[in-house]
Amino acid sequence: MDWTAFHVEQRHGIGLATGGGRLSLSRSVAMQAIFPLLAFLVGVVVPLQAAVNNQLRLLLGNSTLLAALVSFGTGCLTLGLLSLATGQRWQNLAALARAEWWMLLGGVLGAGFVFGTTLLAPRLGVATMVSLIIAGQVFTSLCFDRFGWLMMPLRELSAAKLTGAALVVAGVLLVNFGDRWFGR
Numbered sequence: 001m002d003w004t005a006f007h008v009e010q011r012h013g014i015g016l017a018t019g020g021g022r023l024s025l026s027r028s029v030a031m032q033a034i035f036p037l038l039a040f041l042v043g044v045v046v047p048l049q050a051a052v053n054n055q056l057r058l059l060l061g062n063s064t065l066l067a068a069l070v071s072f073g074t075g076c077l078t079l080g081l082l083s084l085a086t087g088q089r090w091q092n093l094a095a096l097a098r099a100e101w102w103m104l105l106g107g108v109l110g111a112g113f114v115f116g117t118t119l120l121a122p123r124l125g126v127a128t129m130v131s132l133i134i135a136g137q138v139f140t141s142l143c144f145d146r147f148g149w150l151m152m153p154l155r156e157l158s159a160a161k162l163t164g165a166a167l168v169v170a171g172v173l174l175v176n177f178g179d180r181w182f183g184r
Helices: 025-059 064-085 090-098 101-124 126-147 159-182
Strands: 006-011 014-019 022-024
Touching: 025 064, 025 101, 025 126, 064 101, 101 126, 126 159
Parallel strands: none
Antiparallel strands: 006 014, 014 022
16 A cells, blocks of 8 residues: 555544545445554554663663664665555655754754653663553643644543543552552
8 A cells, every 4th residue: 555645634533534635434444443452552562672772782782872772773675675565655755954953853852861761761661661651641642632732633631531641650659659659
């Protein structure tokens, strides 16, 4: 599938998928069902990546920076090969000349994430680290939805979403302090 030609538009709460100008409601429903699974799998990758990078750090003389560099380098190579394999239009990269400076921060933020997880996983433990990462992600995501930061679509914060965020905080507290509070 050429992902560059695939769009999902929300119209009146109904997802409509267009691929090459054709409209397919069933394709949209299938894709919408896959997205939560993909998000879950991305979440599975975070602790796995931290553990792999920690072993790489140990191999590279305990250098967190070198481990993050190798991780990013192999990631960059992987993305380049996937771009070739899926027929991405390399000429579109010329648009980078018009990019605002902050649009290029994604790579810096990603490097900080890889460095941070490589540094913190062996010091905090993977469960503690990931629980705090998730809490930070939920808090920041709610802010992005509520205030539309960086031109993201505005979304209302319902009582259910805020309750979910409170449960995430409760989960973080239990992961980090539950053994002390309730014993093993």
